[in-house]
Amino acid sequence: MKLTKYAGTLAGRELGVELGGGTLGMDDFIEDFYALDGFADTEYFETLKRYGVDTENGIDSCDVEHAGLDLVRACITWCVRGDRFCDGCLRAYVECGFVDRCLLRLKEPDEG
Numbered sequence: 001m002k003l004t005k006y007a008g009t010l011a012g013r014e015l016g017v018e019l020g021g022g023t024l025g026m027d028d029f030i031e032d033f034y035a036l037d038g039f040a041d042t043e044y045f046e047t048l049k050r051y052g053v054d055t056e057n058g059i060d061s062c063d064v065e066h067a068g069l070d071l072v073r074a075c076i077t078w079c080v081r082g083d084r085f086c087d088g089c090l091r092a093y094v095e096c097g098f099v100d101r102c103l104l105r106l107k108e109p110d111e112g
Contacts, residue, residue: 002032003039003076007103010094026090033080040077047074060098064105072105 006029033040041047048055051071053062055078064072079099083090093099 002036003029004103004107006032007100007107010099011097026094030080030083030090033076039073040080041070041074042077044074044077044081047071048078058093060093060096062098064098064101067105069106072102076102 010026010029045055047070048059048062051062051067051074053059053071053075059075059078062071062075064075067075076099079090079093079102082093090099
């Protein structure tokens, strides 16, 4: 999956940092996220509620290591969309490791 290439790489990156032949910064992650046709969960808030994720104080306590693809998609969508409403939201979820946990789960075969 196109997004999994960012696993473990986002936390130390700034927007537009050059990496050899291109960039792997936050702007590229966001662009790739929106380019994945059908990946974004347009009903992410409802998906999180359906799985009992407490969104009151953020979602970084969500057990994405054991989540299915639909919940991981909702979590990543929450982080990316949240940044449109609150500047720095995505960066905060990247820095605390939550986005990496989601991306690493996408790399694993679905167990259920």
